[in-house]
Amino acid sequence: MNYRLSQVLSQFSNDLNQDFTADGYATGITLQEETMRHSKLTLIMLLALSLTTLNACKNDGGTALLGGTMDAPAAEDQIDDLMGGQHFYRGNFHSHSGISDGEGTATEAFLWARDTVGYDFYAVTDHAEQIMPSEWDDMAASARAFNKNGSFVALRGFEWSSPVYGHVCVWNTENYVNCLTVPSLKLFYAWLASQEGALAQFNHPGREQEVFSPIGSADDFSYSAKAAANFCAVETGNKDVGNNDAEYLERYHVALDKGWRLAPTTNQDNHTFKTNCHRTVVIAPELSREAICEALRARRVYSSDDPNLELIFKQGESWMGSVIETTEQSVTLTVKVVDDEPTQRLRLITNQGAVAAETACNAKEVVWQPSIELGAGTSYFYVEVTSLNTLDDDEPSQIAVSAPIWITRQ
Numbered sequence: 001m002n003y004r005l006s007q008v009l010s011q012f013s014n015d016l017n018q019d020f021t022a023d024g025y026a027t028g029i030t031l032q033e034e035t036m037r038h039s040k041l042t043l044i045m046l047l048a049l050s051l052t053t054l055n056a057c058k059n060d061g062g063t064a065l066l067g068g069t070m071d072a073p074a075a076e077d078q079i080d081d082l083m084g085g086q087h088f089y090r091g092n093f094h095s096h097s098g099i100s101d102g103e104g105t106a107t108e109a110f111l112w113a114r115d116t117v118g119y120d121f122y123a124v125t126d127h128a129e130q131i132m133p134s135e136w137d138d139m140a141a142s143a144r145a146f147n148k149n150g151s152f153v154a155l156r157g158f159e160w161s162s163p164v165y166g167h168v169c170v171w172n173t174e175n176y177v178n179c180l181t182v183p184s185l186k187l188f189y190a191w192l193a194s195q196e197g198a199l200a201q202f203n204h205p206g207r208e209q210e211v212f213s214p215i216g217s218a219d220d221f222s223y224s225a226k227a228a229a230n231f232c233a234v235e236t237g238n239k240d241v242g243n244n245d246a247e248y249l250e251r252y253h254v255a256l257d258k259g260w261r262l263a264p265t266t267n268q269d270n271h272t273f274k275t276n277c278h279r280t281v282v283i284a285p286e287l288s289r290e291a292i293c294e295a296l297r298a299r300r301v302y303s304s305d306d307p308n309l310e311l312i313f314k315q316g317e318s319w320m321g322s323v324i325e326t327t328e329q330s331v332t333l334t335v336k337v338v339d340d341e342p343t344q345r346l347r348l349i350t351n352q353g354a355v356a357a358e359t360a361c362n363a364k365e366v367v368w369q370p371s372i373e374l375g376a377g378t379s380y381f382y383v384e385v386t387s388l389n390t391l392d393d394d395e396p397s398q399i400a401v402s403a404p405i406w407i408t409r410q
Helices: 003-017 031-054 106-117 133-146 185-193 249-257 289-297
Strands: 063-066 087-092 121-127 153-162 166-171 199-202 231-238 263-267 279-284 301-304 310-315 323-326 330-332 334-349 355-368 371-373 377-388 397-402 405-409
Touching: 106 121, 106 133, 106 153, 121 133, 121 166, 133 153, 153 185, 153 289, 199 289, 231 249, 231 289, 231 301, 249 377, 249 397, 263 279, 279 289, 301 310, 310 377, 310 397, 310 405, 334 397
Parallel strands: 063 355, 087 121, 121 153, 199 231, 231 263, 263 301, 323 405
Antiparallel strands: 087 279, 153 166, 166 199, 279 301, 301 397, 310 334, 330 371, 334 355, 334 377, 377 397, 377 405
């Protein structure tokens, strides 16, 4: 139901029902008074429906304001301030060079990523099992040479590539380990937790036999409190498998339900100098290595099949990736989408992958403010955006997925 209509009806329904007994009949009022109450409800419904019509999606490619009241934060001057000094930066956190099973040097990879593709950030993450110590140093030197604040962020990383448990990208460490010397999840998680500032990502979940779980266990994404702070992301897209294929996206909520605090990414995992339209987008105050890593750590990241779709998801001043505690029974979330192709549907996903709210639309700029009732304990909410593809070499529909906002009702 439209949020504005829901607010109006909820307020009147509380007033209407406050004097009712368990058998459904009003106490202490006459039949005439009860009839007048129901007439009032009918009039309010008609008024609310007319407001809803005014608030519907535009079909002319303009801005659609969905939900909220006339004095709510959906007002355009307030919506324009939603960025709060942040910016969108697009890139790729997972790639390979000739150091492992790709092509070219790390220097050639960074040059291609910056000048040919136009990425804002790029990570070379060769398979650790094939990296020699001297090559690890060469990767760092290349990253330093190309890293320039305000222009391009170059990252060195590695991929722990277990053929049994799964693959993990790791960034922001001085050292690296491989699955030959550190063969189990338990040992790898212990090593990861010992690396100050280390950031990690679950890669293409489900491609290997075990999905980051002990051998023979059906417990996919088995939770590790020791490594939880280091894991900040999970791939919902990899290579040409995008969010619109759902192969990896369908495992996103599984990891979240296990307790991992993860942002979604879609990465090229490229082994050649070729790319597609899918992008990982980081929301940061500036383009620097420190700011990109801080945004990753804050889970201020979204995964998009569309290369230039802009997605804002907030609760008040808190961005996607935030952890919030509240005593309120409900919260209002704000979603804004801007693209050069029409957005067709917005969905708010919560625990167990359930749809908490959704709305259909057909506009290039959409603002949606659903009000959500909170259950006891902690719930996560993330946004799934479906847009029409008319410009990219991709499926007819493209999907973007935000990092969650975690809300605990006290």
